[in-house]
Amino acid sequence: MQEQIVTQLRAIVGPEGILTDSTALLAYESDGLTLKRQRPELVLLPRDTNETAQCMRVLHEHGIPLVPRGAGTGLSGGATPVPNGVLVGTARMRDVLELNAEDRFARVQAGVVNVDLTRCCDGDGLFYAPDPSSQMACTIGGNVAENSGGPHCFKYGSTTRHILGLVIVTATGEVLHLDEADVDPAGFDLVGLFVGSEGMFGIATEITVQLTPIPPVTETLLAIFKALDPCCDAVSDLIAARLEPSAIEILDKLAIQAVEASVFAAGYPQEAEAVLLLEVEGRESAVEDTVERMLPILEAHGLLEVRRARDAGERRKLWAGRKGAFGAMGRIAPDLYVADVVVPRTRLREIVRYATDVCSERNLKISNVFHAGDGNIHPNISYDRRDEEEVARVLEAGDLIMETCIKYGGSLSGEHGVGLEKQAMMSRLFTPDDLSVMERVRRCLDPDGRLNPGKMFPVRSCKEVRPQLAGSPGEST
Amino acid sequence: MSALLEALAKDGVEGELVGNKPMALPTSEAQVQAVLKRAHADGLRVVPMGLGSKLEWCRPEYITSADLLVSTRRMDKIIDYVPGDGTLTAQAGCTMTQLEEHVLTGGHRLTPAVALPGRSTLGGVLAAGLSGPDRQKRGPVRHHVLGTRVVLPDGTLARSGGRLVKNVTGYDLHRLHTGSRGTLCILLEASLRLFPRADDHTHLIREEAELDGLLARCVELRTLECEPLAWTLENHGGPWRLHVALEGRGRAHEEDVRDVERVLAPQEILRGPQADEAFDALRGLDASGGWGEARALTRTSRLSAILRMLEKEDGLHVVAQMGIGEVRLQSPGLNEASTERQIEQLEEWRQRLTPLGARLEPRMVRAQTQEDLAPALAAQPALDWMFRLQDEFDPKAQFRSPSFPGRRA
Numbered sequence: 067m068q069e070q071i072v073t074q075l076r077a078i079v080g081p082e083g084i085l086t087d088s089t090a091l092l093a094y095e096s097d098g099l100t101l102k103r104q105r106p107e108l109v110l111l112p113r114d115t116n117e118t119a120q121c122m123r124v125l126h127e128h129g130i131p132l133v134p135r136g137a138g139t140g141l142s143g144g145a146t147p148v149p150n151g152v153l154v155g156t157a158r159m160r161d162v163l164e165l166n167a168e169d170r171f172a173r174v175q176a177g178v179v180n181v182d183l184t185r186c187c188d189g190d191g192l193f194y195a196p197d198p199s200s201q202m203a204c205t206i207g208g209n210v211a212e213n214s215g216g217p218h219c220f221k222y223g224s225t226t227r228h229i230l231g232l233v234i235v236t237a238t239g240e241v242l243h244l245d246e247a248d249v250d251p252a253g254f255d256l257v258g259l260f261v262g263s264e265g266m267f268g269i270a271t272e273i274t275v276q277l278t279p280i281p282p283v284t285e286t287l288l289a290i291f292k293a294l295d296p297c298c299d300a301v302s303d304l305i306a307a308r309l310e311p312s313a314i315e316i317l318d319k320l321a322i323q324a325v326e327a328s329v330f331a332a333g334y335p336q337e338a339e340a341v342l343l344l345e346v347e348g349r350e351s352a353v354e355d356t357v358e359r360m361l362p363i364l365e366a367h368g369l370l371e372v373r374r375a376r377d378a379g380e381r382r383k384l385w386a387g388r389k390g391a392f393g394a395m396g397r398i399a400p401d402l403y404v405a406d407v408v409v410p411r412t413r414l415r416e417i418v419r420y421a422t423d424v425c426s427e428r429n430l431k432i433s434n435v436f437h438a439g440d441g442n443i444h445p446n447i448s449y450d451r452r453d454e455e456e457v458a459r460v461l462e463a464g465d466l467i468m469e470t471c472i473k474y475g476g477s478l479s480g481e482h483g484v485g486l487e488k489q490a491m492m493s494r495l496f497t498p499d500d501l502s503v504m505e506r507v508r509r510c511l512d513p514d515g516r517l518n519p520g521k522m523f524p525v526r527s528c529k530e531v532r533p534q535l536a537g538s539p540g541e542s543t
Numbered sequence: 544m545s546a547l548l549e550a551l552a553k554d555g556v557e558g559e560l561v562g563n564k565p566m567a568l569p570t571s572e573a574q575v576q577a578v579l580k581r582a583h584a585d586g587l588r589v590v591p592m593g594l595g596s597k598l599e600w601c602r603p604e605y606i607t608s609a610d611l612l613v614s615t616r617r618m619d620k621i622i623d624y625v626p627g628d629g630t631l632t633a634q635a636g637c638t639m640t641q642l643e644e645h646v647l648t649g650g651h652r653l654t655p656a657v658a659l660p661g662r663s664t665l666g667g668v669l670a671a672g673l674s675g676p677d678r679q680k681r682g683p684v685r686h687h688v689l690g691t692r693v694v695l696p697d698g699t700l701a702r703s704g705g706r707l708v709k710n711v712t713g714y715d716l717h718r719l720h721t722g723s724r725g726t727l728c729i730l731l732e733a734s735l736r737l738f739p740r741a742d743d744h745t746h747l748i749r750e751e752a753e754l755d756g757l758l759a760r761c762v763e764l765r766t767l768e769c770e771p772l773a774w775t776l777e778n779h780g781g782p783w784r785l786h787v788a789l790e791g792r793g794r795a796h797e798e799d800v801r802d803v804e805r806v807l808a809p810q811e812i813l814r815g816p817q818a819d820e821a822f823d824a825l826r827g828l829d830a831s832g833g834w835g836e837a838r839a840l841t842r843t844s845r846l847s848a849i850l851r852m853l854e855k856e857d858g859l860h861v862v863a864q865m866g867i868g869e870v871r872l873q874s875p876g877l878n879e880a881s882t883e884r885q886i887e888q889l890e891e892w893r894q895r896l897t898p899l900g901a902r903l904e905p906r907m908v909r910a911q912t913q914e915d916l917a918p919a920l921a922a923q924p925a926l927d928w929m930f931r932l933q934d935e936f937d938p939k940a941q942f943r944s945p946s947f948p949g950r951r952a
């Protein structure tokens with residue numbers, strides 16, 4: 067990049083807000099989808115909306131593409147840099163700007179870490195409901211861009227239901243205020259449109275979020291099953307019975323073993339083939355009633371045992387195991403491919419069985435940890451990225467699982483987004499017209515296509531591109 | 544018969560005249576596409592509609608400026624109800640009553656609980672971005688639209704989202720379509736998240752001549768553990784009435800009722816079918832009864848001050864959703880008043896509400912009133928993006944409204 071541009075940008079963000087050194091840039095080569103890598107030209111870390119807008123104006127002036135980045139925990143390559151592009155990170159935008167306990171909202175900078183938001187309002191009896199398992203690291207800005215979910219989104223819904231307003235810096239450096247915590251949008255629902263747009267419409271710099279009252283009673287149950295299939299069926303039946311726990315999560319045997327061998331050990335029984343982690347919230351009598359109604363359904367599916375967390379400490383431990391599961395899988399192999407697909411909740415058993423069979427046929431290690439209540443499964447395939455042949459098998463299995471989901475009336479992503487990982491599959495789910503309408507929306511908001519280019523939309527004729535997943539913009543290593 | 548209807552008939556699309564306006568009544572997606580392709584070629588100004596119950600406030604200009612009305616009322620098939628998944632997919636022309644009755648067979652409820660479900664189509668409700676009193680518990684309808692199929696002004700058919708309760712694949716264009724009042728596309732089909740039907744319902748009402756006592760009770764109601772289905776404060780000329788509708792099951796429901804009873808000291812406690820009737824009556828309050836209406840949108844903490852201000856207005860009817868921050872101001876006769884009088888009234892409300900932190904949205908007033916007030920009421924900073932979207936998808940401005948999504952100041 068021309069030195070004169072770097073100087074201009076440095077003048078805006080100061081020396082702490084710009085990274086140009088190749089060692090420092092190494093950490094930004096990929097997000098959680100480590101298969102795709104690309105070194106950015108430089109990383110900008112503006113401190114606020116104003117600095118972001120100034121940076122964006124400079125980038126616009128010079129026609130430089132850019133990728134917004136939060137904590138880089140994304141799993142679909144959304145924050146993977148693009149060739150000759152800049153990363154604009156929100157890591158120095160970490161302030162809670164306003165907390166309004168009476169009206170139950172907070173206004174935060176985009177780089178605030180998810181869990182810190184809840185920490186800052188729990189003294190007021192409130193919490194921020196979307197709780198991705200990565201919540202110790204991921205940012206609210208990243209959550210907005212991906213419309214992230216989490217275990218408790220079964221009850222509370224994904225990020226989009228909790229966003230009241232946004233301040234957005236556009237590709238040209240204008241600042242768009244959509245930030246009044248209002249009941250309904252004045253005009254079109256641009257906030258709803260922005261959420262889940264994967265960093266392609268602008269950079270969210272300030273976010274107004276809805277906060278939720280902490281429920282009076284929370285009961286966490288660990289239901290232990292002798293097989294994975296009936297455990298899935300139990301979930302379908304819980305949904306069909308219209309019971310309303312707040313979270314329904316499944317871990318299978320390999321996941322349990324990985325967790326138990328890790329620092330996240332939660333006391334899950336290692337001999338179990340599957341466990342169901344259930345949480346029920348509300349007033350005490352409602353919680354008891356729901357639990358009473360759930361038990362016969364679980365029993366009808368071969369429940370071996372149910373354990374109840376006795377106190378907050380035990381509850382935290384059970385959840386730490388679930389939320390640490392992806393990390394724990396580092397024990398199985400150096401790399402992890404976290405698939406993220408959705409099916410109607412009546413098809414849970416079939417898709418989990420299919421994913422397991424596809425992987426075992428290809429001699430791949432699969433573990434399942436997923437948001438069963440939402441039909442959002444994560445077949446996690448452990449592999450070693452240095453083994454090219456194994457990588458090919460992983461990708462093939464991933465594609466087959468996605469295709470089958472589509473066949474079952476499902477979708478490509480429940481929470482991680484499309485990014486680079488699934489762009490080729492988009493044309494299997496959507497017609498050319500569907501995709502072209504989305505692209506036209508994108509062009510309205512970023513006419514030059516400089517914001518996170520090369521993501522989400524299939525490169526035309528992408529079937530040929532897919533096999534070399536490590537192609538542009540990131541490179542395989 | 545108008546020449547336009549004759550031409551459409553040649554394409555196999557039936558229609559009729561509403562007053563002197565031709566209204567196309569397509570029965571399939573292909574027919575909607577054919578109608579719009581013709582309209583696009585001829586540059587006709589189109590107003591999409593269902594049964595027309597919301598046109599008066601959503602698109603009041605239809606009377607004067609539309610060349611063609613396109614109603615989806617004959618597209619009324621329920622495509623897929625999956626009780627085991629709690630989702631429903633239906634064509635835009637289904638009435639809300641039809642859908643409510645259908646999903647009840649599988650133990651589900653639909654949101655929003657609108658005022659005139661038999662006269663409201665799914666497409667119309669979504670395009671209007673309507674909510675009902677059940678929004679208190681369920682949230683706005685835009686949160687529960689899982690996907691849509693639409694036809695764009697040039698006849699292109701496009702889909703976004705799907706039929707799944709969780710799905711982030713592609714942009715959420717269905718969020719853009721919901722509440723767009725038919726200014727971007729015609730909704731053909733939508734998928735919705737459903738809610739379990741509760742076993743027990745109770746409706747509690749307290750009536751007082753003065754507002755203050757009820758507002759004090761509202762402060763305390765807000766601290767309770769229960770989540771009411773609806774929580775409405777209304778005045779229709781006589782005393783103020785505070786309603787709390789509860790739904791639930793068994794002991795937990797009884798505890799909710801006891802808590803609310805303690806705080807509210809209600810004069811009426813209605814249960815079972817009587818509670819359902821009372822809730823339906825509450826839904827009915829959302830219909831303005833043909834009066835001039837405006838909505839004030841604000842934060843819940845500002846409601847008390849706003850209601851106290853409105854209490855002093857003579858003859859004004861008020862419906863406030865206390866947990867949401869929405870107040871409807873219904874003024875008998877205002878709908879028939881001259882444009883100047885309407886503007887004067889709305890301007891006066893606006894000037895008194897703005898300092899209290901509320902945004903005003905006119906309804907049930909003349910098209911000209913809406914148009915004249917639009918620059919003052921629009922979200923000006925966001926208009927640029929909205930207009931860009933309209934320019935892209937409706938370059939001939941066939942679907943444009945002079946007042947929505949706003950006008951430049």
Ligand SMILES: Cc1cc2nc3c(=O)[nH]c(=O)nc-3n(C[C@H](O)[C@H](O)[C@H](O)COP(=O)(O)OP(=O)(O)OC[C@H]3O[C@@H](n4cnc5c(N)ncnc54)[C@H](O)[C@@H]3O)c2cc1C
Nearest residue numbers: 136137138139140144199205207208211214215265270481
């Ligand atoms: C161990 C682990 C567990 C996970 N569990 C979950 C889970 O339970 N649920 C879930 O949904 N996800 C989960 N994820 C995925 C990931 O954490 C989420 O997608 C998260 O929202 C990403 O946030 P981030 O701050 O890391 O964003 P990044 O990864 O940095 O970026 C993600 C995307 O958002 C864009 N972006 C970031 N910030 C902004 C901004 N301010 N404005 C505009 N665009 C922006 C980026 O360009 C990119 O496209 C998990 C990931 C890991 C590693």
